[in-house]
Amino acid sequence: MARTQQPTNWLPNFRRAMGLLRPHLRPLIIGIVAALGVGVFYTVSISSVIPLLKTIFADHETLVDWIHRVETQRRLDVAIAPDLPDDPAGLLLDHVRPDSRSRDVLKNGDRIVAIDGRRMSAYELMYFFASHPDKNVPNVIVRSYDGDQRTVQLRLRRYHWWSTALRGVASVLPTGKDADSKLLTLALVMGAFVLVAILGGLCRLANEGLIAAAVQRAMHDLRTGLAGHVLRLPMHWHNTQPPGDTLGRFATDISKVEVGLTTLFGKVIREPLKATGVLAMTIMIDWKLLVVAVLGLPIGAIAMGALGRVVKRAQRRASQSWGRLLDHLGERLAGIRVVKAYATEGVENRRFEREDGNLTKAQVQIEVVDAATKPILETLAAMAVAGFVLYGGSRVFSHELEPHLFFAAVVCLGGIYEPMRKMGNVNNRLQAAEASSRRLFELMDLEPERDPPGARDLPAFSDAIEFHHVGFSYPSAPDKLVLRDIDLTVRKGEVVALVGPNGSGKTTLMSLLMRFYAPTEGRILIDGHDICDVTLASLRRQVGLVTQEAIVFSGTVAENIAYGVDEPIDEQRVREAARRAHMDDFVQTLVSQNNGRVARGYDAHITARSLSGGQRQRIALARAMLRDPPILILDEATSQVDSESEARIQEAFDDVTEGRTTFIIAHRFSTIARADKIVVLDDGRVVAVGEHEELIHSCPFYVSLCQTQFAQGV
Structure with a gap:
């Protein structure tokens, strides 16, 4: 029956659920692009700590000087002593990196003193190298540590676009080293920080809003598609499937899939982008510090994977428990009259408690695993911070790393940890979504009712209905026939009464005529x-x-x-059908109020609980009369109507059944007395067929039925 396969790839059912977003790619893609903006602005905001620290703690170097020094070091591939006063004797190189393009002409301890015969101070030289557009700088005078002087040509790294951006930033910053200039610089840095925060917030709003819109539309498609699919499933599925389980899939499982999709296209994309930008900045500061910080990641990944598998199993059990719980509660509420009549409220409450206990166990397991995720990540983070600080501190003490850059790296580590902390429960949510997706697609993959290949429309009924050697067994018990060798012909316009004890096959035979089930044997024509x-x-x-x-x-x-x-119905036809079903009198008394609006009569809002059994029965009769079908099935249709109403409805039956083929299943003599033909069934077989008077004299079993079920009419 089901087409479900058992793929072994990662999250196969949830990946299938991701396909629901294909019709909504536009908001999804824009939302993902907005996530990129969130990552960029997050990185920029974290980066602001460097100029902040530089502005506050540097005594001899302004922020402008620092920008020029950093760019000079990048282009020359050298290290320059930080925080030194402006040296009129030139630019002292602490260290020349092995990959420097000028390593053949520059040595550790060299001092650049002039370019093209023009002597410049250290800050003037850094400004020159930071802003020089070409890769080659000829006629550079270099003095060695021993005092030897030589003229060389230096090769610089390419002048990037961010070089222009840095120069643009430097052009608006104060160059003074007094307190007022530093305060102004600090104000500008904080102003930029606030602007970046605003832009980042707008990107975050666009990211979360558009992703939510796409996911909600996909969930709308899923709910409506699943509802339509369930309505098209065969009747035998509806007869065997607990309604609570189906409702649980709509309520709980769709919610879990929604959370999974929102997490995947929101947090799973946005948070790594935030971490990646800060990661790149940390690498620029000192990649060795980063290596120390991420040593614990494999342990965290293994732990998260194990916890995710536990969540997946627990979520599946929780979803199943929810279904059983809803089914149990629905049955008891539907039968509340019986519960109260037998004073079993306490018994039912204890049964509910046992059912809810299974759900509680699964939910507690999920919550415990979620709760364990954060301490595990925090422990790993503490270990990473400890190693990071120890190693970074040793590099600061040995003058291999500037103090403000070390503190900036610590801030960056926190900037990396924050997105990764938010990712801690992602695997749990995705595994829960996988378990729920599996339950949803198990339902979606069930084969619905379909017309056979080459099926044609049935022409308007004009002659006869024939049952030829019809036999039937339910799919749940294929070896047990509930109908056997039914042979019956019903002519157009005949009123046929089906009688027999409970379980004789009356309703099942009519279900075959409606094709709720297909005959196991024989044919219906x-x-x-x-x-x-x-x-x-x-x-x-x-x-x-x-x-x-x-x-x-x-x-x-x-x-x-x-x-x-299907076609539009005018109010007059509705009222006429109601009159023929003898319901016009009670309809006029109906009043309802919805959202402050009072409605009366045929516009009154009703529910099954607001009407009596007889009133509901008459609405069903009016519904059948309005549809005006050539074939009518009345399955014990007057069993909930009092004798007076039944007599009035019986008069309507005489009118509605004229020229119409009608099958009546009833337990009252008054209902079947006017039938043209009575079919007597017992244990799935036709025992006798004939009129009442004929059967009274020829069928002892029918006489027995009349003496028991129809005693009041005999």
Whole structure:
């Protein structure tokens, strides 16, 4: 029946759920792009700590000087002593890196003193190298540590776009080293920080809002698609599937998938982008510090994977428990009269407590795993910070790393940890979404009712309905026939009463005529057409059904009467059907109030609980009359109507059944007395067929039924 496969790849069912977002790619893509903006502005905001620290703690170097020094070091691939006063004797190189393009002409301890014969101070030289547009600088005078002087050509790294950006920033910053200049610089840095925070917040709003919009639309598609699919599933599935389990899939499992998709396209994309930008900045500061900080990541990944598997199993158990709980509660509320009549409130409460206990165990396991995630990550983070600080401190003490850069690296580590902390429960959520996706697609993959290949519409009924050697067994018990060798012919316009004890097959036989089930043996023909070879819609359009449990849907009286009619219906036809069903009198007394609006009569809003059994029965009769089908099935249709109402409805039956083929299943003599033909069933077989007077004299089993079920009419 089911087409579900068992793939082994990672999160196969949740990945399938991701396909629901394909029709909503536009907001999804824009939201992802906005996540990139969140990452960029987050990195920029963290980066502001460097100029902040530099402005506050540097005595001999302004922020402008620092920008020029950093760019000079990058282009020359050298290290320059920080925080030194401006040296009029030139630029002292502490260290020349092995990969420097000028390593052949520059040595550790060299001092650059002039360019093209022009002597410049250290700060003037740094400004020159930071802003020079070319890669080559000829006629550079260099003095060695021993005092030897030589003229060389230096090769610089490429002048990047960010070089222009840095120069632009430097051009608006104060160059003074007094307190007022530093305060102004600090104000500008903080102003930029606030602006970046605003832009980042706007990107965050766009990211979360658009992702949420795309996911909610996808969930709308999923809910409506799943609801339509469930309504098209075969009747035998509905008869065997607990409603609570189906409702649980709609309520709980769809919610988990929604959380999973929102997490995947929100947090899983946004937070790593934030961490990646700060990660890159940390690498620029000192990549060795980063290596020390991430040594514990493999341990964290293994721990998160193990916890995620536990969550997946627990979520599946929780979803199943929710279904059983809803089913249990729904049954008890539907039968609340019996519960109160037998004073079993305490018993039912204890049963509910046991059912809820299973759900609680699964939920507690999920919560404990979620709670364990944070301490594990915090412990690993503490270990990373300890190693980071010890190693970074040793580099500061040995003058290999500037103090303000070390503190900036510590801030960057916190900037990396924050997104990773938010990612801590991602795997748990995705595993829960996988478990729920599996339950949803198990339902979606069930084969719905389908018309057979080449099915044609059933022509308008005009002659006879024939049952040829019909046998049937339910799919749940294929070896047990509940109908056996049914042979029966019903002519157009005949009123046929089906009688027999409970379980004799009356309702099952009518279910076959509606093609709720297909016969296991034999055929059912309408005007010579096998009903298994025609379209379901064309068959069911020609059959009206009034069940023993008359169904009333939440809506107005008029909407309930017109239910299932495709074409627009005017109010007069609705009222006429109601009059023929003898319900006009009680409808006029109905009043409802919805959102402050008072409605009366046929516009009154009703529910199944607001009407009596007889009132619901008459609405169902009016519904069948309005549809005006050529074939009518009344399944114990008057069993919930008092004798006076039954007599009035019986008069309506005489009118509605004229020229119409009608099957009546009833336990009252008055209902079957006017039938043209009575079919007596017992244990799934046709025992006798004939009129009442004929059967009274020829069928002892029918006489027995009359003496028990129909005693009041004999």
